[in-house]
Amino acid sequence: xxxxxxxxxxxxxxxxxxxxxxxxxxxxxxxxxxxxxxxxxxxxxxxxxxxxxxxxxxxxxxxxxxxxxxxxxxxxxxxxxxxxxxxxxxxxxxxxxxxxxxxxxxxxxxxxxxxxxxxxxxxxxxxxxxxxxxxxxxxxxxxxxxxxxxxxxxxxxxxxxxxxxxxxxxxxxxxxxxxxxxxxxxxxxxxxxxxxxxxxxxxxxxxxxxxxxxxxxxxxxxxxxxxxxxxxxxxxxxxxxxxxxxxxxxxxxxxxxxxxxxxxxxxxxxxxxxxxxxxxxxxxxxxxxxxxxxxxxxxxxxxxxxxxxxxxxxxxxxxxxxxxxxxxxxxxxxxxxxxxxxxxxxxxxxxxxxxxxxxxxxxxxxxxxxxxxxxxxxxxxxxxxxxxxxxxxxxxxxxxxxxxxxxxxxxx
Ligand code: AMP
Numbered sequence: 001x002x003x004x005x006x007x008x009x010x011x012x013x014x015x016x017x018x019x020x021x022x023x024x025x026x027x028x029x030x031x032x033x034x035x036x037x038x039x040x041x042x043x044x045x046x047x048x049x050x051x052x053x054x055x056x057x058x059x060x061x062x063x064x065x066x067x068x069x070x071x072x073x074x075x076x077x078x079x080x081x082x083x084x085x086x087x088x089x090x091x092x093x094x095x096x097x098x099x100x101x102x103x104x105x106x107x108x109x110x111x112x113x114x115x116x117x118x119x120x121x122x123x124x125x126x127x128x129x130x131x132x133x134x135x136x137x138x139x140x141x142x143x144x145x146x147x148x149x150x151x152x153x154x155x156x157x158x159x160x161x162x163x164x165x166x167x168x169x170x171x172x173x174x175x176x177x178x179x180x181x182x183x184x185x186x187x188x189x190x191x192x193x194x195x196x197x198x199x200x201x202x203x204x205x206x207x208x209x210x211x212x213x214x215x216x217x218x219x220x221x222x223x224x225x226x227x228x229x230x231x232x233x234x235x236x237x238x239x240x241x242x243x244x245x246x247x248x249x250x251x252x253x254x255x256x257x258x259x260x261x262x263x264x265x266x267x268x269x270x271x272x273x274x275x276x277x278x279x280x281x282x283x284x285x286x287x288x289x290x291x292x293x294x295x296x297x298x299x300x301x302x303x304x305x306x307x308x309x310x311x312x313x314x315x316x317x318x319x320x321x322x323x324x325x326x327x328x329x330x331x332x333x334x335x336x337x338x339x340x341x342x343x344x345x346x347x348x349x350x351x352x353x354x355x356x357x358x359x360x361x362x363x364x365x366x367x368x369x370x371x372x373x374x375x376x377x378x379x380x381x382x383x384x385x386x387x388x389x390x391x392x393x394x395x396x397x398x399x400x401x402x403x404x405x406x407x408x409x410x411x412x
Contacts, residue, residue, distance in 0.1 A: 009114070009122025020312035021125055023319040024154065025107045028127035028306070031150045032105035035142065037129055040104045042086040044111075048076040053293055054085040056261025058202040065112040079111035083128045084262070084287065084303055085294070091132060092296035100133025100299065107308070119278030119310045128284075128305035132291070135300040137238030140266045140286060144239075145246055147282050147304055151270060156314040158274025160281070163253035164239070165267050167204070167224065168232035170289070173264075176227035177203055187217045207255045223254055235265050258283060262290040266302065274314050281314075282306035324351035325410055326367035330360055330379035338378055341388075341403075345376075348407045368393060376406070 006012060013021060029039065048068055055062050067079035080086055083106050096102060107127040114120055129146065131139050144162070151160050167173055181203045184191065191199070192211040199206070207218055228236070243250055250268075258267045267285035275281075284304025291299040325345065329338035338354070345352045353370055355363040360377075367375045377389040388406060391398045401409055 007122070009116035009120075011121065011123075016318060017312065019319050019321065020315055021308055023315070024308045024311045025125070025127055027154055028107065028150055028308075029105060031146060031153070032129055034149075035103070035129075035146045037103040037105040037131075040087060040090065040106055041108065042080075042083075042090045042106065044080055044109065045077050046080055046086055046089065048078045050085050050089045050294070051078055051081065053295075054088065054260075054262050054290055055082070056202070058198065058205070059260050061112060061260070065114055067111045067113060081112045082110055083108070083126055083305055084130060084290070087128075087130050087303075088287075088290050088294050088296070088301070091291060091299075092294055097297055097299065101139075102130075102132040104130045104132070106130075117278065119275050119307075119313060121309060125308035126305045127308055128303060130301060130303035132299055132301045134302070135288065137235055137242055137266075139300075139302050140239045141242030141246065141248075143284065143302055143304055144243060144250075144268060145248060147268075147270060147284070147306070148248055150306070151282065151311075154311060154314075155316045156272070156274065156311065157316055158272045158314065161271050161273075162248065162250040163256050163269045163271060164243075164250045165224075165253050165256040166228065166232060166236040166239075166265055167257055167263060167267055167285075168228045169235075169264055172224075172228045172232045173204070175229075176222075176224050179222050179227060180204065180206075180224075183221055184217065190214075190217050202259075204257045205259050207257050208259065218255065225254060232265065239266050258285055262287040262293065264288050268304070270306075272310075272314060275310060278310060280307070281310050320371070322351050323371050323373040324353040326353050326355070326363070326370070326372040326375045328355065328360060328363045328367065328375045328377045330377065333380055334378045334383055337383055341376070341378065341406075345407065345410065348411070350407065350410050364391075374410075 052062055057063065061081045066081055069077055071077050087104055087106060109123050110126050111123050113122060116122060129143065131143060181199065184199055184203055184206065190213050192214050195206045195209055195214050206214060256267055256269060263285040265286040269280055270282040271279040272281050282304055286302040288300040290301060327338050327342050329335045342352045342354055353372060355366045364375060372393055374393055375391045377391060382388050386403050387400050388403060389398055390401050
């Protein structure tokens with residue numbers, strides 16, 4: 001019978017990978033608490049409307065990446081491709097609209113039907129934050145500062161850069177969309193097939209196309225900055241001033257648009273030089289119309305999401321669990337006593353690993369392999385005297401300890 005493999009683009013997180021992923025999530029949560037955010041968990045499945053109404057039909061996610069299926073009741077269900085739309089849906093359906101400003105943190109798996117490669121999976125993990133109810137640039141600046149602190153404290157390989165742009169308010173975007181479309185029409189024959197389909201409904205997406213022909217066309221395109229109205233320009237100035245005040249380095253990337261309908265004004269992305277082509281590690285922006293697009297009261301918002309899988313690939317060091325103590329009995333009688341001793345140590349909060357079987361050599365090898373801090377060796381002589389031998393695996397030194405003093409000794 002053919003062996004069953006995991007689905008393409010999904011992977012088993014073996015213990016070491018799991019440790020890395022949880023470490024990144026735990027750091028994100030700690031930083032979120034530092035900034036006054038609280039955790040929320042929304043379902044991994046949502047009605048399809050949650051994403052269609054918010055991300056927009058022309059976004060890559062909705063048009064070609066959603067895991068969409070009918071359940072047995074005939075409802076159209078999506079495995080969430082991102083976190084913001086679900087949090088916004090929860091904000092409305094849980095009646096949180098009176099609790100502004102609201103600061104929420106989430107983490108968990110997301111699902112996108114993408115072409116898998118290093119750092120890109122069909123099930124991947126994100127941490128993210130949403131700040132609802134604040135329409136001032138200060139909120140955008142605070143979230144970017146938080147992202148920078150999070151990435152900085154993780155101790156990652158390579159360098160991180162912050163790309164910043166504004167896509168303006170709806171009025172500025174409408175003006176720009178017309179100018180851009182007008183220009184692109186003149187060079188239509190040079191555009192890729194994908195870009196031709198975007199030309200009518202979402203020409204801004206062409207700006208961040210990876211196609212070489214598109215890039216040449218985009219190089220001469222009119223800039224979005226020139227289409228900004230006063231309000232949009234003032235907002236972006238506010239964000240830039242705030243970042244400068246905090247000494248946060250950034251560069252303005254006029255081609256950054258982020259491709260989802262719900263964004264307005266600020267968009268940003270942190271990239272790395274350590275991962276090859278999948279270089280985005282965190283992205284976000286402002287979304288003042290998202291809540292109202294989903295049927296809630298008009299509520300401004302800003303947020304970001306970060307790819308935990310990618311960050312875990314970039315950690316300089318693998319985080320370690322608390323090193324356990326290995327209990328090593330010699331002989332049948334000691335074997336029984338070791339079960340009791342193990343139980344006592346664990347009850348006292350000391351992590352213990354047991355080898356279950358094998359001679360001393362085999363068990364000591366296992367103790368080494370799992371990174372035990374010491375081996376507590378128990379033979380018939382030790383039993384008779386009420387003592388144990390403790391071998392510290394780091395230094396190789398061994399000492400004799402009374403059973404009654406063991407817990408105290410291992411706690412220090
Ligand atoms: P996005 O929601 O597309 O802005 O994604 C936010 C972050 O999630 C990105 O910067 C990536 O780090 C990560 N990410 C997005 N898609 C994937 C994927 N298919 N596999 C792994 N990480 C991803």
